[in-house]
Amino acid sequence: MRLFYYTARPLVRIILSMLCRREVKLPQENTLHFLENSPPLIIISNHLSWVDPVLLGLSIHRRVAFMAKERLFHSPLLGLLLRGFGSFPVCRERINRKALRKAGEVLGEGLALGMFPEGRRNPYAQLQPAYLGAAFIALHSDAFILPVGITGTEKIKSGVKSMNALLHRPKVTVNIGEPFKLPPVNGKLTRAQLALFTDFIMRRVAELLPESYRGVYGKDED
Helix, strand or coil: CHHHHHHHHHHHHHHHHHHCEEEEECCCCHHHHHHHHCCCEEEEECCCCCCHHHHHHHHCCCCEEEEEEHHHHHCHHHHHHHHHCCCEEECCCCCCHHHHHHHHHHHHCCCEEEECCCCCCCCCCCCCCCCCHHHHHHHHHCCEEEEEEEECHHHCCCHHHHHHHHHCCCEEEEEECCCECCCCCCCCCCHHHHHHHHHHHHHHHHCCCCHHHCHHHHCCCC
């Protein structure tokens, strides 16, 4: 799988350059060193388009394995491609042991774990309420969290419509924030605490987005 990942990467980069004009923003120069050499890292981003995992994989200077919804793996060909790039299935409605175990393996191997906590693409380009899995995994793995805000990929169309991008490539921006850790929890972790941590994580993502993209996380905290 690793051979496939690095062999296909240059081709994927060329295809992406045909579909859009990419800009990557880093908060400071030493963030690049951190991304390449950091301990366990979970990348958290908003989700606008099918191209977002590809975009993140090419923008982060580290091999990224993404959690993807189970239904995508029902297609033999698509499932093979997803696994080739290190993705693995997860059920959005519940936190299952198999996915947690795989997430732990990814972080233990020195890869970054990529997650879209909203669980689905949002065609309206606004943040929606997130699932609790990202906060759960971050707390149990003691991993750093890297918030990322993506804009512009909602303008990239799939299928025949994507041919328009060859004539007018939309600009997409990957705005990378400062890495952080969640504070340790004393005692048993509750669902209410997970909800608070999830809100905190998603607001860090929202800070990296224009106001019109922030959705439910653009509102003032109570």
